[in-house]
Amino acid sequence: MRILQLINRPQNRGAEIFTCQLSEHLKVLGKEVQVVAVYKGKATLPYEGEIISLNASSTYRFLDLKGWKKLAKIIKSFQPDVVQANAGDTLKYAVFSKFFFGWEAPILFRNASEVGRYLSSTFQKRYNKFLYSNVDHVASVSGASEKDLIGHFPFLTGKTEVIPIGIEKKENLPVKLRPTSAKHIVHVGGFSFEKNHKGLLRIFALLKKKEHHVHLHLVGDGPLKEQIEVEVKKMGLESYVSFYGFVNNPLSFIKAADVLVLPSIIEGLPGVILEAMFCKTPVVAYNVGGISEVVNDKTGILIEKNKEEEFSEAVVKSLSQANNSQINEAYNMVVSQFMNKEIALKFVNSYRKIVPEKE
Structure with missing residues (x-):
């Protein structure tokens, strides 16, 4: 064929x-x-x-x-x-x-x-x-x-x-995310309106009021990247947000993260969530598109779209104590089905x- x-x-x-x-x-x-x-x-x-x-x-x-x-x-x-x-x-x-x-x-x-x-x-x-x-x-x-x-x-x-x-079955050594004293939040995705980076920054600003020692890592490139860099400066978050552009090893960033976040407003079924589950990294995501087909109370934390306060609280919860039952359930699901x-x-x-x- x-x-x-x-x-x-x-x-x-x-x-x-x-x-x-x-x-x-x-x-x-x-x-x-x-x-x-x-x-x-x-x-x-x-x-x-x-x-x-x-x-x-x-x-x-x-x-x-x-x-x-x-x-x-x-x-x-x-x-x-x-x-x-x-x-x-x-x-x-x-x-x-x-x-x-x-x-x-x-x-x-x-x-x-x-x-x-x-x-x-x-x-x-x-x-x-x-x-x-x-x-x-x-x-x-x-x-x-x-x-x-x-x-x-x-x-x-x-x-x-x-x-x-x-997703591909491959081993990735985690990168060294800095500062080493912080809890690390990673987002992987192109800088387009669907990925909702402005919403993510608002969530992160709310999060910092609750959890001071956190750092946001943005992996990806795209047409809105410069706009988001300007927004970070306007919000006074330069010391707490890192931009990496496109990287060859996004799984290494995901594996090093304390939590992966995805507050997208439009999605089909994002592979980055499956990759996080494969890396045994907790996931917090908006309930859009097909995300609820893989993220539920057994595999991660699902938040209704635009509920930014709830999203920030969910990230704090995940950072304070990882749910090992969810992490293992998500990993087994990905390995068996995806x-x-x-x-x-x-x-x-x-x-x-x-x-x-x-x-």
């Missing part, structure tokens, strides 16, 4: 990293894989093969005949049994390339968020309806993501299933639903 994996660009974001990890596991299972990026990018992703770029321009993504044609040429050369579009603009390029240039491979879309949160106009709804009407199957990252998708596009009923994100080796088998079963495997 041949699978063409379409990603937005080589960037250190969950969708692209997971797609490349999945691709490596698919190759171990004997599948042929080609990864294609819509846009150029500089990141080194966990994929040992060549990543072909369409070199498309986001300015013309709604009418990029040249890019659609280039993708069609790659597909006709590689002859995939399935084209998997993985978040971002990948679905646009897959659907329009197939529509205008007539290749036959079925399209599987990996739905990694809650698409309804981004449909703010009639045009967007109609446009996305056209895209999804040309999809053969959808793999949603969580039950919440699947429910949201079917709620907006009921015609997808019977063409979707839930396949969660997975490792990429097993997730890859779920994707293979999905491919077989829309195309018979060639012998």
